[in-house]
Amino acid sequence: MIITKAKPFAEMLQSLEGEETVFLVGCAECATVCKTGGEEEVRQMKTSLEQEGKVVSGWVVLSPGCNLLEAKKEFRKAKEEIGQADSLLVMSCGGGAQIAQEANGKVVHPANNTLFLGTVERFGHFKEYCSMCGKCILDLTGGICPATRCPKGLLNGPCGGAKDGKCEVNPDNDCVWIEIYDRLKEIGRLKGFLASSVQVHDYSVNTNPSTLVLERDKT
């Protein structure tokens, strides 16, 4: 899921300067799990803004916030409230904020910063395991991604920087190459890695901005 973090309230408030009335947009999926744009946070935001003298003309929690058709549909239902607003304050990811603008044409303000594609370890604990590089090498590296979990993205083995098994960049993290090494030994696949050719990432497979259109089944 997409991990987001709320912008500092003061910064967010500054972005609304000169505007009196806002309409709030949340997301029922990722931002709800991240506690940055679920119904609870949207209601809290409404209260906080009203305390600052703003008018909140209405709110909606899209499911999900990044779906253009869903946004258009829900915005039509809230046409009147949105019409009263100077802008939309979007409490989802950067994708959601842009979709809200495309769906409606109003000025949008992001309430969150979008951080990474995260796995959920347990409630409120997220980790980055995949950086969506477009060419998965997990089969070679024991199911553990060095492109993402090594800060240098080393694909051919560890640097010399691990101290007591911890990463030199962030000592809270285990060195992922030591984890890969242990795992490859455990599953008997170390030789396969050693025999593999020098790994070089192909960035051409995933040039920004990416698009994907599913092929329709013709039969």
Added chain:
Amino acid sequence: MTSLQQVLAKGEFAVTAEVAPPKGTDTAEMMENAEFLRGKVHAVNVTDQQSSVMRLGSLASCRLLKESGFEPVFQLTTRDRNRIALQSDLLSASVLGIENVLCLTGDHITLGDHPQAKPVFDLDSVSLLMAAKGLTGGTDMAGELLEGTPAFHLGAVVTPGYEPMELQLLKMERKIKAGAQFFQTQAVYDPELFRRFMGGAKELGVPVLLGLVLLKSAGMARYMNKHVAGVSVPDSIIDEMKKTDDKVATSIKLAARIIRQTRGDVSRGPSDGNGLGTVCAGYSHGSRHIDLTTEGKNNTGMPGNCDAGLQMN
């Protein structure tokens, strides 16, 4: 063939010492430091934005040193340049007459003075070696033919004090397959550890230069133990630095001893058919210099930061 390469090929002692480019354009101090090394080292190692701190480039510094009669080792990291820039810099090095290249991934950007910069790491040390070797074969990474082919003597680094050591040896092997012709190690203070490391490294058949950093104090040793990965200064050495009244003399004595001890270890090489091993090193310690090519007996002036050479065939 570079002189460093020739020395290593002959199985003789190789000595290199580090020279750091300045932060700015005043190269006077770098050149003064290099002057202490004249006639004492086979090559000077020129760092590339070491510790991720922005400085004068390694390549320009290498050229200045070469014009002054030194043989440079061009350190090249993948941290700041993508494969286009790296290959281009390798070609630039070649036309500037610089052929010793030490291929490194480099420290992470967050450890340096521009933590907001974009970390590149398009390649890593292994794929950089592969790219450099490819250039010497007349093609770039895209498989395109070159007009004019460079020659390089390619080096890489290894950390003997890494746990698990086997993982460093595996990476070392991968670097050799990719093109590494010699290695320089992270600083070593523990001859026993180095002996164990060489036990595995020897059979890879590539020369290894032992790395040494001169200790300035017991505090520095403790700091390195705590913060510098792969560096482990034994308590006995820390004690000696703590007790001494003359830190400089003790530091030099300790370094000379490490070299003697590792040289002794490696000198057993020929008896088991693994070839010759020799050690020498160059250091600076304030105004006092020492020439460790004769195991610290000769005070004839020898600065530089830290590199010692242990050559194994």
